[in-house]
Amino acid sequence: MGFNLVDMAMTELHANGGRMTNQRRLILETLSHYADHPTAEEIYERVRLKNRALNLSTVYRTLRWLEQRGLVNTRVFEDERCQERFDPIIKEDGMDHYHFRCSQCNQIIEFSTQYLENIKSQYCFEYGGLVQKASLILYGTCASCTSA
Amino acid sequence: MGFNLVDMAMTELHANGGRMTNQRRLILETLSHYADHPTAEEIYERVRLKNRALNLSTVYRTLRWLEQRGLVNTRVFEDERCQERFDPIIKEDGMDHYHFRCSQCNQIIEFSTQYLENIKSQYCFEYGGLVQKASLILYGTCASCTSA
DNA sequence: GTCACTGCAAAGGGTTTGCATCGGA
DNA sequence: TCCGATGCAAACCCTTTGCAGTGAC
Numbered sequence: 001m002g003f004n005l006v007d008m009a010m011t012e013l014h015a016n017g018g019r020m021t022n023q024r025r026l027i028l029e030t031l032s033h034y035a036d037h038p039t040a041e042e043i044y045e046r047v048r049l050k051n052r053a054l055n056l057s058t059v060y061r062t063l064r065w066l067e068q069r070g071l072v073n074t075r076v077f078e079d080e081r082c083q084e085r086f087d088p089i090i091k092e093d094g095m096d097h098y099h100f101r102c103s104q105c106n107q108i109i110e111f112s113t114q115y116l117e118n119i120k121s122q123y124c125f126e127y128g129g130l131v132q133k134a135s136l137i138l139y140g141t142c143a144s145c146t147s148a
Numbered sequence: 149m150g151f152n153l154v155d156m157a158m159t160e161l162h163a164n165g166g167r168m169t170n171q172r173r174l175i176l177e178t179l180s181h182y183a184d185h186p187t188a189e190e191i192y193e194r195v196r197l198k199n200r201a202l203n204l205s206t207v208y209r210t211l212r213w214l215e216q217r218g219l220v221n222t223r224v225f226e227d228e229r230c231q232e233r234f235d236p237i238i239k240e241d242g243m244d245h246y247h248f249r250c251s252q253c254n255q256i257i258e259f260s261t262q263y264l265e266n267i268k269s270q271y272c273f274e275y276g277g278l279v280q281k282a283s284l285i286l287y288g289t290c291a292s293c294t295s296a
Numbered sequence: 297g298t299c300a301c302t303g304c305a306a307a308g309g310g311t312t313t314g315c316a317t318c319g320g321a
Numbered sequence: 322t323c324c325g326a327t328g329c330a331a332a333c334c335c336t337t338t339g340c341a342g343t344g345a346c
Contacts, residue, residue, distance in 0.1 A: 017321090017325080018325070018326090019321070019324090019325055019326065021319080021327080023327070024326085039310090040310080041310085053327090055328045055329070057313085057327080057329080058327055060311060060312070061312090074226065081222070081230075081335090082229075082230045082334095082335070083309085084310085100271060100275065100277070100279070111274065111275065113266075115263045115264075116267070118261075118263045119261050119263045119284070120286065126259065127257060128290075129288055129291040130294055131248070132251075132287055132288040133286070133288065134285070134286050134287070135284070135286075136282065136284045137282070137283045138271060138281070138282050139279070139281040139283070140277055140278045140279040141278045141280070142275070142276075143276030145277070146276065146277050165300080167300055167301065167344085167346070168345080169301060169344080170344095171301080171302070187335090188335080188336080189335085201303080202302090203303045203304070204335095204336090205304085205338085209301080212337095229310090229311080230309095230334065230335055231334085232335085232336090298345100298346090299346095300343105300344095301343080301344080301345085302341105302342085302343070303340105303341095304339105304340090304341095304342105305338100305339095305340100306338085307336105307339095308337070308338085309335095309336085309337095310335090311332105311333080312331105312334095313330100313333085314331085314332095315328105316327105317327080317329105318325105318328090319324105319325095319327090320324100321322100321324100321325100
């Protein structure tokens with residue numbers, strides 16, 4: 001919980017003459033307290049419970065700002081062509097995480113795997129170049145939907 | 149080349165009382181002759197060189213129709229949040245393919261790997277459920293952009 | 297001749313932007 | 322005080338939809 005996303009943002013802000021506003025703090029807190037992968041709209045709704053005056057464009061601007069600084073990740077799931085979902089990047093355990101999405105209940109499950117490293121080096125060996133990042137999403141039916 | 153996408157579509161059409169129109173044929177041919185992963189707009193422009201009267205909505209309708217029948221795949225790359233790219237599904241070699249995207253020249257390189265199977269079974273072992281599909285995109289710099 | 301498909305134009309949904317104002321440092 | 326951040330409204334972009342007309346079978 002918390003992932004000290006607020007702290008990391010603070011550091012970034014101070015290093016670049018930015019300002020920690022009430023809106024930003026609320027958005028950051030919301031992002032780090034919810035483990036699901038909310039859309040901009042969902043973040044907006046959640047924050048508005050605490051600050052009615054917030055505007056959607058502020059949410060987007062904050063998310064893009066975080067994205068540029070590598071503090072949040074952005075993802076589009078297949079069944080939501082034009083909608084992005086956001087999640088804070090956890091740097092603590094050092095292990096990247098990937099996603100499983102249940103096409104029945106739309107739940108998102110995070111998982112890790114060591115095999116991505118194999119894939120990356122296999123790719124580089126065969127095609128050359130440099131792999132900086134990997135996005136892997138598994139689609140299927142989750143355990144509880146399968147048994148139901 | 150060709151992947152007989154037109155033939156496969158024909159079969160589908162005949163099985164469901166559909167009609168092979170000039171527009172559909174041109175869209176199908178364009179899709180299968182170009183190996184890159186075009187957007188709807190790009191397909192539209194290419195087909196319009198041969199048929200000026202074509203409308204973008206026809207392109208979308210055809211693409212969705214193909215998608216529903218499992219004849220094309222749809223993908224959104226990270227640097228193009230709201231734009232889909234389409235590619236015909238090749239069933240010939242039976243091996244799924246994944247994508248590398250160069251963030252410099254935006255080229256898309258397709259590759260295969262046997263490790264995805266490991267990841268799938270690892271996931272199922274740990275979390276249960278059923279994995280039907282995997283989407284993997286590597287982001288980085290391609291060989292020619294690295295050496296340049 | 298039927299009915300599926302098309303073109304057109306308008307709407308839709310998510311995201312971005314210009315600008316005047318606000319407020320943190 | 323100064324300048325970065327916000328709210329608002331309008332714009333943007335990609336995609337979808339309703340409807341009347343067209344053309345494949």
